[in-house]
Amino acid sequence: MLHRLRSVLVRPGRDRLSGRVEVDETDIGGEEAGLPGGRAHGKKVLTGIAVEILEPKGFGRCRMRPLADASAASLHPFVTDFVTPGATVITDGWSGDCGLDQLGDVHQRRSQRAARVGSEDAEDLLPGVHRVASLAKRWLLGTHQGAVDRAHLASDLNEFVFRFNRRRSLRRGMVFYRVLELAVVHEPVRDKDLVAAQRPRTVPPTSPKARGHPTSLERPPADRPWRNSS
Known part of the structure; x- marks a missing residue:
């Protein structure tokens, strides 16, 4: 049931982020021995993050989605799907972010290398994403004890984004009402839609034998003593 509710937390046709939006990527997963760090993923999942920056301070809505890689072919569709054209997109100096201004956005790049040279904290360049x-x-x-599939x-x-974007809700009952509302709007969710990978059975199922009534409902044999008694 929890998987069914998570599958309907994205409202169809929801508004895209607007104004000043920070965009960056992060790796989700535990530390692995033998990896040098940086952009060596291993079993980690590269995840794109977009966060609205409010004025004079504060954060608005956010969007998150796993990415195939950090190339422009993956980052540009992420920005196009979640950011309104004409918004100011703030990124770091990664080469995969180049060309966002050609998508109709105002692109501002903040180099982490330049911040380190100037003795600045690189975490302050994109505070919303971090x-x-x-x-x-x-x-x-x-919530998941680190066991994330x-x-x-x-x-x-999607569940985290749903909770984060409604963190300022004064009535918690309205959040539950929104979940039920989204469940009604979406199409029915079937079990096969929730299974991420079909596992083949080790032993193929055998076909049932001749169909009929269960043994308990069959008539007793005719040679029973109480049947022959008059």
């Missing part, structure tokens, strides 16, 4: 990434990882660690990570992130 805050959401930390909260999401802490939420996954507390790559196949179901997208639905888990």
Whole structure:
């Protein structure tokens, strides 16, 4: 039932982020021995994050989605799907972010290397993305005990985004009402839609034998003593 509710937490035709939007990527997953760090993923899942920046301070809505890689072929569709054209997109100096201004957005690049040279904290360049990434990882660690399946990570992130975007809701009952409302709007969810990977059976099922009534409903044999008695 929890998987069914997670599958309907994205409202059809929801509004895209607008204004000033920070966009970056993060790796979700535990530390692995032998990996040098940086962009060496291993079993980790690269996840795109977009966060609205409010004026004079504060964060608005966010969007998160697993990415295939950090190339422009993956990052540009992420920005196109979640950010309104004409918004100001703030990114770091990664080469995969180049060309966002050609999509109709105002692109501002903040180089982490330049910040380190100037003795500045690189975490302050994209505070919204880093805050959401930390909260999401802490939420996954507390709710799922760190056991996050790559196949179901997208639905888990949808649940986090749903909770984060309604964190200022004054009536918690309205959040539950929105979940029920989304469940009614969406199409029916079947079990086969929730299974991420079909596992073949080790032993193929055998066909049933001749059909009929169960043994308990069959008539007793005619040679029973109480049947022959007059």
